[in-house]
Amino acid sequence: DADVTQTPRNxxxxxxxxxxxxxxxxxxxxxxxxxxxxxxxxxxxxxxxFDVKDINKGEISDGYSVSRQAQAKFSLSLESAIPNQxxxxxxxxxxxxxxxxxxxxxxxxxxxx
Amino acid sequence: xxxxxQSQPEMSVQEAETVTLSCTYDTSESNYYLFWYKQPPSxxxxxxxxxxxxKQQNATxxxxxxxxxKAAKSFSLKISDSQLGDTAMYFCAxxxxxxxxxxxxxxxxxLIIKP
Numbered sequence: 001d002a003d004v005t006q007t008p009r010n011x012x013x014x015x016x017x018x019x020x021x022x023x024x025x026x027x028x029x030x031x032x033x034x035x036x037x038x039x040x041x042x043x044x045x046x047x048x049x050f051d052v053k054d055i056n057k058g059e060i061s062d063g064y065s066v067s068r069q070a071q072a073k074f075s076l077s078l079e080s081a082i083p084n085q086x087x088x089x090x091x092x093x094x095x096x097x098x099x100x101x102x103x104x105x106x107x108x109x110x111x112x113x
Numbered sequence: 114x115x116x117x118x119q120s121q122p123e124m125s126v127q128e129a130e131t132v133t134l135s136c137t138y139d140t141s142e143s144n145y146y147l148f149w150y151k152q153p154p155s156x157x158x159x160x161x162x163x164x165x166x167x168k169q170q171n172a173t174x175x176x177x178x179x180x181x182x183k184a185a186k187s188f189s190l191k192i193s194d195s196q197l198g199d200t201a202m203y204f205c206a207x208x209x210x211x212x213x214x215x216x217x218x219x220x221x222x223x224l225i226i227k228p
Contacts, residue, residue: 031214042117042204042218043158050213058215090158099146099165100214104158 003027006091006105014113019078021108023091029103030096032074034058034066037088037107046089049074050096081112115140115212117205117219125225126195133180134190134222136205145209147181147188148216153201161203164188192224200226
């Protein structure tokens with residue numbers, strides 16, 4: 001089984017709908033992240049969490065919210081989806097070790113019509 | 114601002130050849146970590162190799178090695194004996210402890226290995 005899982009893998013929705021993307025990890029990591037990937041750009045950080053009670057905004061948090069339900073679960077919500085939120089979304093987790101190496105989920109491709 | 118620049122949007126080489134992907138970065142920090150990630154068509158983001166800035170020795174992982182030039186803020190990836198399975202997007206990234214270990218990413222290089 002994959003260490004970091006994301007659901008759904010693909011989602012098509014309409015403008016104005018509320019969308020939740022879910023992420024779970026079985027690596028026992030404290031730190032979790034949500035990134036967005038657009039064509040021609042690298043990944044950009046949306047939110048990150050260093051433990052269950054810690055939530056931090058990343059570079060592009062506007063229009064998004066997150067919830068850390070447990071150490072293993074970190075969900076991303078789009079309260080009112082808009083077309084320019086069409087992108088590939090990645091969840092990642094890491095421990096607090098020397099490299100803070102991040103392990104990525106398979107990604108969710110979201111299309112907002 | 115901390116930035117990462119990958120100047121080669123796309124490269125292609127023949128199978129078994131050696132290819133070098135370029136990456137430059139900008140930071141005022143002295144302690145940081147550098148990474149190369151591979152993203153094949155499956156979309157999965159896979160760590161290829163990493164380098165600590167305080168280490169002078171270049172990291173190697175099998176056919177993958179880096180040329181780390183700290184003064185020039187350059188971190189290139191060399192793939193030897195390239196294989197068809199190396200076809201992917203390659204992203205350079207770095208993080209610093211002082212920025213809460215946030216990864217800063219380049220825009221990526223699309224590498225195509227031709228049979």
